[in-house]
Amino acid sequence: MSSTSFNDPYDASVLRDGLFADRSAFVSGAGSGIGRAIVLRLVQLGMHVFGTGRRAEMLEETANLTKDMAGAFTYKPCNVRETDAIEALVREAGESRGIDLLVNNAGGQFFAPAAEISRRGWDAVIDLNLNAVFTVTKAAYPYLRTSRGSVASISLSGVDRGSMGLAHSIAARAGVLGMTRSLALEWAKDGIRLNCIAPGTVVTEGLAGEAARPMLERLVEATPMGIPTSVEEVAELVAYLASPAGRLMTGQLIQIDGAAHLGPGLHMIAAE
Ligand SMILES: CCCCCCCCC/C=C/C(=O)SCCNC(=O)CCNC(=O)[C@H](O)C(C)(C)COP(=O)(O)OP(=O)(O)OC[C@H]1O[C@@H](n2cnc3c(N)ncnc32)[C@H](O)[C@@H]1OP(=O)(O)O
Ligand SMILES: NC(=O)C1=CN([C@@H]2O[C@H](COP(=O)(O)OP(=O)(O)OC[C@H]3O[C@@H](n4cnc5c(N)ncnc54)[C@H](OP(=O)(O)O)[C@@H]3O)[C@@H](O)[C@H]2O)C=CC1
Numbered sequence: 717m718s719s720t721s722f723n724d725p726y727d728a729s730v731l732r733d734g735l736f737a738d739r740s741a742f743v744s745g746a747g748s749g750i751g752r753a754i755v756l757r758l759v760q761l762g763m764h765v766f767g768t769g770r771r772a773e774m775l776e777e778t779a780n781l782t783k784d785m786a787g788a789f790t791y792k793p794c795n796v797r798e799t800d801a802i803e804a805l806v807r808e809a810g811e812s813r814g815i816d817l818l819v820n821n822a823g824g825q826f827f828a829p830a831a832e833i834s835r836r837g838w839d840a841v842i843d844l845n846l847n848a849v850f851t852v853t854k855a856a857y858p859y860l861r862t863s864r865g866s867v868a869s870i871s872l873s874g875v876d877r878g879s880m881g882l883a884h885s886i887a888a889r890a891g892v893l894g895m896t897r898s899l900a901l902e903w904a905k906d907g908i909r910l911n912c913i914a915p916g917t918v919v920t921e922g923l924a925g926e927a928a929r930p931m932l933e934r935l936v937e938a939t940p941m942g943i944p945t946s947v948e949e950v951a952e953l954v955a956y957l958a959s960p961a962g963r964l965m966t967g968q969l970i971q972i973d974g975a976a977h978l979g980p981g982l983h984m985i986a987a988e
Contacts, residue, residue, distance in 0.1 A: 728948040729757075731955050734786065737762035740813040740863075741958075742806060742856060744796050745822035746789075747774025749920030750870060752781070753947035754819055754954050759787040761955060766809035767791040768802075769822060796822045796848040803855045810859035817958040818856045820849045820869040820892070824922060825885035827931060838884050845888035850895060853910075857903070864907030866962070868954045869896060871914040873973035880982050889914075893969055900967030909966035911957050916973025917944040938982055941974030 741758050745751035746767025755765050759782045767789060769775055775791040782789040794805045809815060823845045849869055871889045879886055896910045917935035936944055953972055957965055971977045
């Protein structure tokens with residue numbers, strides 16, 4: 717038996733170099749956190765990735781990190797909630813290089829008990845995490861059909877059982893899961909596959925700030941394995957699902973969360 721653990725030191729890369737040469741992806745939320753890690757891994761594996769997000773400077777930083785990698789990264793800032801603009805951007809990317817892989821990663825929400833979520837707050841979270849995902853996925857359909865490509869939508873651990881403080885976001889992501897399974901059926905004839913990847917706690921920009929620290933501590937406490945999910949392991953799973961090894965993987969929810977979705981959940985952890 718090896719004396720070194722699989723986890724320490726940790727390297728999530730298992731896929732082979734050149735895997736995605738001549739392939740193209742469209743990634744939303746490409747300027748930070750999980751989305752940036754997905755871009756970096758796909759480009760490392762030879763893909764041409766087109767990324768978007770609202771902040772140009774964040775996308776530019778992602779671009780700088782891809783220099784000298786096998787593939788390439790181009791980007792244009794866009795708000796995925798602006799339907800006409802995001803549809804036009806998906807078309808632009810699709811017409812220029814095709815789309816083999818769509819990654820719906822842009823998203824987010826605030827933590828609040830349902831009684832404190834206003835209708836506008838509810839609508840904003842549903843719009844970002846459900847409506848925009850439908851818009852982008854539908855816009856990518858002609859290109860995915862041509863490439864017999866795939867879609868990975870980033871979801872939330874616990875999406876199938878609920879989580880306190882996240883009623884709006886869980887509702888939106890459950891909607892995306894329903895959409896994913898329905899389109900896995902509708903588009904199977906086109907060879908298109910769609911899956912949801914649900915990370916547990918990932919320490920990214922959104923959760924790393926001082927204000928978010930108590931929430932982060934509760935999230936890790938609610939994770940039976942006691943460790944957060946790394947952005948690299950989410951990225952590797954996205955790449956695996958897009959690879960030939962994922963050929964029959966469709967309509968799935970994969971929770972990459974150290975058993976958080978089976979554990980005590982936030983509802984069992986005392987709030988401050
Ligand atoms: C078990 C372990 C496994 C658990 C596993 C699960 C772990 C989950 C960990 C998740 C981590 C992440 O997602 S990390 C990603 C972190 N980043 C984010 O989440 C940022 C995302 N936020 C946003 O993009 C936006 O703020 C978004 C929420 C969509 C709202 O966008 P808008 O600009 O349209 O909205 P605004 O105009 O600002 O506000 C619209 C309304 O929302 C309300 N609103 C905004 N913030 C609010 C707040 N904190 N509390 C109440 N209400 C709020 C406002 O008051 C407005 O309502 P009125 O007052 O009525 O007008
Ligand atoms: N961190 C975690 O613990 C977990 C995160 N997730 C989910 O993973 C995804 C990525 O989050 P993460 O990397 O952690 O956090 P980030 O906040 O770093 O990433 C969110 C990304 O989405 C982009 N984005 C947000 N709103 C819009 C919009 N309206 N139009 C275009 N882009 C937008 C942001 O870019 P910009 O602000 O420049 O627009 C940003 O790059 C989200 O869907 C998140 O909910 C799921 C489970 C756990």
